[in-house]
Amino acid sequence: MKKAIKILSLMLIVSFVFGTVFVGCGSTNKEPVKADASTKDAAAKKEPVTLKFTYWGSPIEKKAVEDCVKKFQEKNSYITVDGMYIPSADYLTKITAMIAGNDAPDLGYMDVSLAFKMAEEGKLCNINDFLAKDSELKKEDYLDNIWYNWAPGKSLGTNSACESITLLYNADMIKAAGVETPPTKAENAWDWDKFVEIARKLTIDSNGKNALDPAFDYKNIKQYGVQFPTTWQYYMPLVYSNGGDYVNDDGSKLTLSSKEATDAIQNLADLVNKYHVAPSPVQQRSMPAPSVGLQSKQVAMILAGQWNLLDLGAAKLNFGVGVLPKLKKSVTLVLGSPTVIFSGGRHPEEAWLLYKWLQNPESSIDLQAGGLWMPLMKDWYTKPELISKWAENNPSHPEGYKDAIMKQTIEKGVSGPAYYVKGFSEIDAIIAPALEQVWLGNKTAEQAIKEVEPKVQEKLKGRYDNKKQN
Amino acid sequence: MTIKNKTNKEQISSQVEKPGCIFPDVLSNFTKFGKKGKLNNICSYGGHMKQETNNRVPMFEDIPENASNIRLGHLANTKKKNAYRQEAILGVLFAMPAILGFIIFTLGPMLASLILSFTDYAVFNKLKFVGFENYINLFNGDNPFFYKSILVTFYYVALSVPLGLTFHFFLAVLMNRKIKFRGIYRAVFYLPTILPIAATCTVWMWLFNPDFGLLNYLLGFLGIPKLMWIGSEAGVVPSIVLTAVWIAGNTMVTFLAGLQDIPRQMLEAVDVDGGNAFHKLRHITIPMVSSTIFFNFIMGIINGFQVIVQPMMMTAGGPNNSSLFYGMFLYKEAFEFSRMGSACAIAWVLFIIIMIFTGLTFKSSPMWVYYEGEVKGK
Numbered sequence: 001m002k003k004a005i006k007i008l009s010l011m012l013i014v015s016f017v018f019g020t021v022f023v024g025c026g027s028t029n030k031e032p033v034k035a036d037a038s039t040k041d042a043a044a045k046k047e048p049v050t051l052k053f054t055y056w057g058s059p060i061e062k063k064a065v066e067d068c069v070k071k072f073q074e075k076n077s078y079i080t081v082d083g084m085y086i087p088s089a090d091y092l093t094k095i096t097a098m099i100a101g102n103d104a105p106d107l108g109y110m111d112v113s114l115a116f117k118m119a120e121e122g123k124l125c126n127i128n129d130f131l132a133k134d135s136e137l138k139k140e141d142y143l144d145n146i147w148y149n150w151a152p153g154k155s156l157g158t159n160s161a162c163e164s165i166t167l168l169y170n171a172d173m174i175k176a177a178g179v180e181t182p183p184t185k186a187e188n189a190w191d192w193d194k195f196v197e198i199a200r201k202l203t204i205d206s207n208g209k210n211a212l213d214p215a216f217d218y219k220n221i222k223q224y225g226v227q228f229p230t231t232w233q234y235y236m237p238l239v240y241s242n243g244g245d246y247v248n249d250d251g252s253k254l255t256l257s258s259k260e261a262t263d264a265i266q267n268l269a270d271l272v273n274k275y276h277v278a279p280s281p282v283q284q285r286s287m288p289a290p291s292v293g294l295q296s297k298q299v300a301m302i303l304a305g306q307w308n309l310l311d312l313g314a315a316k317l318n319f320g321v322g323v324l325p326k327l328k329k330s331v332t333l334v335l336g337s338p339t340v341i342f343s344g345g346r347h348p349e350e351a352w353l354l355y356k357w358l359q360n361p362e363s364s365i366d367l368q369a370g371g372l373w374m375p376l377m378k379d380w381y382t383k384p385e386l387i388s389k390w391a392e393n394n395p396s397h398p399e400g401y402k403d404a405i406m407k408q409t410i411e412k413g414v415s416g417p418a419y420y421v422k423g424f425s426e427i428d429a430i431i432a433p434a435l436e437q438v439w440l441g442n443k444t445a446e447q448a449i450k451e452v453e454p455k456v457q458e459k460l461k462g463r464y465d466n467k468k469q470n
Numbered sequence: 471m472t473i474k475n476k477t478n479k480e481q482i483s484s485q486v487e488k489p490g491c492i493f494p495d496v497l498s499n500f501t502k503f504g505k506k507g508k509l510n511n512i513c514s515y516g517g518h519m520k521q522e523t524n525n526r527v528p529m530f531e532d533i534p535e536n537a538s539n540i541r542l543g544h545l546a547n548t549k550k551k552n553a554y555r556q557e558a559i560l561g562v563l564f565a566m567p568a569i570l571g572f573i574i575f576t577l578g579p580m581l582a583s584l585i586l587s588f589t590d591y592a593v594f595n596k597l598k599f600v601g602f603e604n605y606i607n608l609f610n611g612d613n614p615f616f617y618k619s620i621l622v623t624f625y626y627v628a629l630s631v632p633l634g635l636t637f638h639f640f641l642a643v644l645m646n647r648k649i650k651f652r653g654i655y656r657a658v659f660y661l662p663t664i665l666p667i668a669a670t671c672t673v674w675m676w677l678f679n680p681d682f683g684l685l686n687y688l689l690g691f692l693g694i695p696k697l698m699w700i701g702s703e704a705g706v707v708p709s710i711v712l713t714a715v716w717i718a719g720n721t722m723v724t725f726l727a728g729l730q731d732i733p734r735q736m737l738e739a740v741d742v743d744g745g746n747a748f749h750k751l752r753h754i755t756i757p758m759v760s761s762t763i764f765f766n767f768i769m770g771i772i773n774g775f776q777v778i779v780q781p782m783m784m785t786a787g788g789p790n791n792s793s794l795f796y797g798m799f800l801y802k803e804a805f806e807f808s809r810m811g812s813a814c815a816i817a818w819v820l821f822i823i824i825m826i827f828t829g830l831t832f833k834s835s836p837m838w839v840y841y842e843g844e845v846k847g848k
C-alpha cells in the first residue's frame with residue numbers, strides 16, 4: 001500500500017519535473033564562455049572541441065559540405081564537427097525547436113529574416129569582431145554586396161555562397177529559331193522590346209507557328225519563349241533596372257508602388273498575359289523545374305539563379321548564359337542566405353575557424369566549379385589564376401560566363417531587398433499574394449500594389465542599410 | 471451478417487445484466503491462499519480480463535462490488551475502504567503510462583501554449599507578458615491574414631462537410647449492397663486513404679492543370695470551357711474540397727459499419743408494408759445510422775478546420791491568399807514570422823472555434839440523432 005503510494009508520488013514528481021522542463025524551455029540561456037584564447041593557443045592546447053553545424057541543400061550540396069567538413073577536421077584534429085543536415089523544408093521548424101530547447105547549433109545556415117530578428121535580440125555573433133581580430137582576412141577581401149548588417153558596424157555574416165540572377169538558354173533552340181544569341185556583356189544587354197520580340201519568336205504553338213504569327217494559338221503552346229518564377233528574386237532585378245526600389249532611402253515608405261517599379265513588374269506580367277510567351281504561375285506548377293524545362297525543350301530561355309548551372313552542366317546540355325534584359329540600366333540581383341555563428345556557444349573561436357573554412361572557395365571548390373556556388377572573395381573574381389580554378393574549362397561554365405555572370409555580379413550586382421528591408425518576410429507575405437492577381441492577368445501591377453500599400457505601410461520598420469555602414 | 475450481429479448483441483446484453491462477479495467459483499478457490507488484499511486484486515483483474523473477452527466494457531465501479539462478493543462479507547467496512555483505495559491506486563498506476571503521456575505530451579504543451587499566447591515570444595527572445603495583445607491584434611484587424619484565413623476555412627468546412635458526408639454515405643450504401651466484386655470495390659474506394667497525401671496532391675495537381683489536365687480534357691467533351699481549378703480565386707477552395715472528398719475511406723468504413731448494424735427485419739417490415747427503397751432510406755436507414763452521421767459530422771468539422779497539407783502542397787495559400795487556410799496561417803505566423811506568442815493565440819482561437827461547433831452539434835444531437843435502445847425523455 002505505502003509502496004504503491006510511493007511509486008505513484010514518484011511518478012507524479014517525475015511528470016511534474018518533465019512538465020516544468022518542457023514549459024521552462026527557451027526562457028533560460030547559457031552564458032557565453034569568454035573567448036580570449038587565440039586560435040594558435042587553442043590548437044596548442046588540443047582540448048577536444050565539438051562544434052554543431054546545421055545546413056540544408058541538395059544531395060550534391062550535402063555531399064560537398066560533408067567533404068568540406070571532413071577536410072576541416074583533418075586539418076584541425078582537436079575539433080570534431082557534428083554536421084547536421086536538415087532538409088530545407090523542415091529547416092525553420094527544426095532550428096526553432098533546437099533554439100527553444102536550448103540546443104542551438106554553434107553555427108549554421110539561416111533564413112534571412114529569422115537571422116536578422118535573432119541578431120537584433122543578440123543571439124548571433126557580430127562577424128566584424130572576428131574579422132577585426134583575424135590575421136588572415138580583412139573585410140575588404142570579401143565582395144561588398146553579400147553582407148547582412150543589422151546595424152552600423154554589426155554584421156551577422158555573409159551569404160553561405162554568392163548567387164545572382166541571370167538569363168539561361170538552350171543554345172540548340174536559339175539556333176533552330178534562327179534568332180540572335182543573348183548578349184553576355186552588360187553594355188550589349190537587350191532592351192525590353194528586343195527581348196519580347198526574341199521571346200515571341202521562340203514561342204511556338206502546336207501548329208508550329210510562333211507568337212508573332214497572326215494565327216498563333218496561345219491556348220495550345222508547345223514551347224515557351226521564356227519562363228520565370230514570380231517571386232521577388234525575379235521581378236526585383238527589373239525594378240532596379242528601371243531605377244526603382246522596394247522602399248525609399250530610410251525605409252519609411254514603400255516605393256514598389258512607384259511607376260518605375262510597377263512598370264517593371266507589369267512588363268514581366270505582360271510576357272504571360274499579353275504576349276503569351278511565358279507560362280503563368282498556375283501552368284508552371286505542373287511544369288518541371290525551369291532547368292529541366294530547358295532540357296526537355298519546353299522553354300527556350302529562363303530567368304533563373306546562376307545555381308542552375310550545376311544541373312545544366314551535369315545534364316551536358318548545349319546551353320548558354322546571358323545578361324538579363326534591361327529597362328534603363330543593366331543590373332543583376334545578388335542573393336543568398338547567411339551562415340551565422342550563434343552567440344552563447346562554448347567555442348566561438350573554433351566556430352569562426354570553421355566559418356572561415358566554409359567561406360574559403362578552396363575548401364568547397366567542387367561546388368564552385370560545379371556551378372552551384374560562386375566565391376565570396378573578390379580575388380576569385382579578379383585574379384586569373386584563381387578564376388581558372390572554378391569559372392573555366394568545365395561543363396557548368398560555358399563561354400561568356402565570365403562576362404554574363406561573374407563580372408556582372410561584382411560590377412552590377414545589387415543586393416536584394418531581403419538584405420535591407422526590415423521585416424521583409426512579413427511584407428513580402430502581403431505583396432506576393434497581391435501580385436498573384438497580376439501574374440494571372442486579373443489586375444495591373446499598379447492596381448494590385450496600390451491596393452495593399454496601406455497594409456504594407458503599417459508593417460514598414462525602416463531598413464538595415466548595408467551601404468552606408470562599411 | 472445481421473443475424474450474427476444480433477446474437478452477439480444478445481449475448482452482450484445478457485452479460486451486462488448479470489450482477490457481480492462472473493466466475494465466483496474460480497475466485498472463491500483463490501481466496502484459500504495468502505493475503506486477502508492481494509487476492510482480491512488478482513480476482514478482480516482476472517474477472518476484468520474475462521469480461522473484456524466477452525465484449526463487456528469494464529467499469530471502475532465494478533471493482534468494489536466484485537471484491538465484496540469474494541470476501542463473502544467477512545470484512546469490516548474500514549478494510550473494505552482500504553481495499554478499495556488500494557485498488558484505485560493500483561488502477562491509476564497501471565493507467566499511468568497513458569496518463570503520463572497525456573500530461574507530458576498533451577496537457578503540458580497545451581498549458582504552455584496557453585501561457586505563451588499571452589506573451590511576446592519568438593523562441594530566441596526574453597518572454598514578455600503582453601496580456602491579451604496577441605488576441606486583440608487578431609480581432610481588431612491588425613493582422614492582415616486572420617479574417618481572410620477564417621473566411622477561407624469556414625467556406626471550406628461549410629462545403630466539404632456536407633458534401634463529404636453525402637458522398638461517403640452514398641458510397642457506403644452502394645458498398646453495402648450485395649453486388650459482384652464488392653470486396654474489390656471496397657478496396658478501391660479505400661485506397662486513397664492509404665496513399666500518402668503528398669502523392670495524391672501531386673496527382674490532383676496534374677488533373678487540375680488548366681492546359682493539359684485530365685479534368686479540363688473531359689470537360690472539353692461536354693463543351694464546357696476550360697476551368698482554372700486551383701489557379702483561380704473562386705475555384706481554389708472547391709477544388710481542394712474535391713480532393714478531400716475523394717479521400718473517402720475512413721468515413722465510408724464507419725458508415726458501412728453503421729449500415730450493417732441495421733436489423734434486417736426493420737427493412738423487411740417496410741417491404742411488407744409496401745414501401746420502396748426511398749422509404750427504407752428515409753425511415754429506416756438514415757435514422758438508424760444517425761449516430762454514425764453524428765460522429766462523422768463532428769470528425770469532419772474538426773478535421774476540416776485543421777486542414778493544411780493540401781493547400782501547402784498544391785497552392786501555398788494562393789492565388790491571392792484565397793486558399794490561406796487557418797492551419798497555414800498558424801504555421802506561417804509561428805515559423806516564418808517567428809511570432810510564437812501570436813501563433814499560440816491563433817491556435818487557441820481555433821480550439822475555441824472547434825469547441826463551439828462541436829458543442830453546438832452535441833446540443834442539437836437529441837433532435838436528430840437516434841440511439842438504439844434509447845428511450846425518449848429519459
